[in-house]
Amino acid sequence: MTQRLIIVGAGGFGREVHDWANDAIAAGAEWSIAGFLDDNPHALDGFAMPVDVIGPASTYEPSDDEVFVCAIGEPQIKLQIAKSLRARGARFTNVIHPTARIGQRNRLGEGLVLCPYSVITTNVTVGDFVSLNLHGTIGHDATVGDGCTLNNHTDITGWVTLGEGVFMGSHASVLPYAKVGDYARIGAGSTVLRSAKPHTTVVGVPAKRLPTVTSLAKRAA
Ligand SMILES: CC(C)(COP(=O)(O)OP(=O)(O)OC[C@H]1O[C@@H](n2cnc3c(N)ncnc32)[C@H](O)[C@@H]1OP(=O)(O)O)[C@@H](O)C(=O)NCCC(=O)NCCS
Missing domain, CATH: 3.40.50.20 (Rossmann fold)
Incomplete structure (x- = not known):
């Protein structure tokens, strides 16, 4: 029907x-x-x-x-x-574009959007309400939590763990085995080498934490 x-x-x-x-x-x-x-x-x-x-x-x-x-x-x-x-x-x-490629032995949630030319390779776990935008890739043995927004050309390499609600800007990368905490934001073009803490924004190569308003105020005091 x-x-x-x-x-x-x-x-x-x-x-x-x-x-x-x-x-x-x-x-x-x-x-x-x-x-x-x-x-x-x-x-x-x-x-x-x-x-x-x-x-x-x-x-x-x-x-x-x-x-x-x-x-x-x-x-x-x-x-x-x-x-x-x-x-x-x-x-x-799940809205899966016909050009998206999905390998085998993956566990995929519901409410996913897999955009044109996105790729999920093998033995990957993806939660609910995740979007993988144009040309984004999720590599072998990675885990992606509920609600992550992975923008164009994001590169999640092997054995990476993303928590819930992670936002990755365009062309951002996470290197093998790195862990990204819940609701962290990774800036466009940035590369996480080992980890990003929950609720932080990290930018650059290698990605470093952006100071918060509170931490800036403390430094100025
Ligand atoms: C990381 C991001 C979320 C930060 O946004 P923000 O909190 O509004 O931060 P600001 O724009 O105020 O920038 C704060 C500082 O970080 C720097 N910065 C911001 N984004 C950066 C990035 N991607 N790489 C390197 N530096 C960055 C700014 O130059 C600024 O530096 P300064 O304080 O020395 O001047 C945003 O810049 C970003 O990259 N968003 C992704 C956008 C995207 O790809 N969208 C796709 C869907 S359309």
């Missing part, structure tokens, strides 16, 4: 996910795209999309013939909205 696919988030990534889902439908996925959930009813004004915003995610009541996918970049907001929809009975599906 064809299911109605609803995309949560009508921003730029949402419009991309719409197009990747259309490619998946052309390749055999049994959905019809019903529309977007977004707090801004005008989010798609001027973008000439074939479907519109059908309501805000915060109050939407899912039906049995609907499946959902989250197209929100900020991990904390993504997880909060996804969990709240799930608590109201929403079922999440």
Whole structure:
């Protein structure tokens, strides 16, 4: 039975996910795209999309013939909205572009977005609500926690562990065996050698922690 696919988030990534889902439908996925959930009813004004915003995610009541996918970049907001929809009975599906490559012996969660030319190799564990954007790769034996947002060309190498809600900017890399804590942010083009602590932002090659406002104030005192 064809299911109605609803995309949560009508921003730029949402419009991309719409197009990747259309490619998946052309390749055999049994959905019809019903529309977007977004707090801004005008989010798609001027973008000439074939479907519109059908309501805000915060109050939407899912039906049995609907499946959902989250197209929100900020991990904390993504997880909060996804969990709240799930608590109201929403079922999440994986939008996997036909050009994405997935090896064997992987454990994959639900609500995933695997964009064009992304790759998950082998013996990988991926939680729920993870997005792997264009040309991103997750290497052998890596673990990726719920809600991670992995932007274009991110490179997660072998045996890496990413906690929950990690954000990796475009072209960021994590070297083998490195561990990245929950809700850490890795800047675009940065390389984590060994570890990044939870709730920190790290940038550069090798990636170093950005000072927080509190630590700067302490240093100045
Ligand atoms: C890391 C990041 C999240 C930090 O954002 P922020 O907290 O707003 O930080 P700021 O822009 O205020 O920058 C703070 C400092 O870090 C430096 N910095 C920021 N991002 C950097 C990066 N990726 N690499 C190296 N240095 C970086 C800035 O130059 C600045 O240095 P300064 O204090 O010496 O001037 C952001 O810069 C980033 O890389 N985002 C990823 C964007 C992306 O790839 N999006 C993809 C989806 S479209």
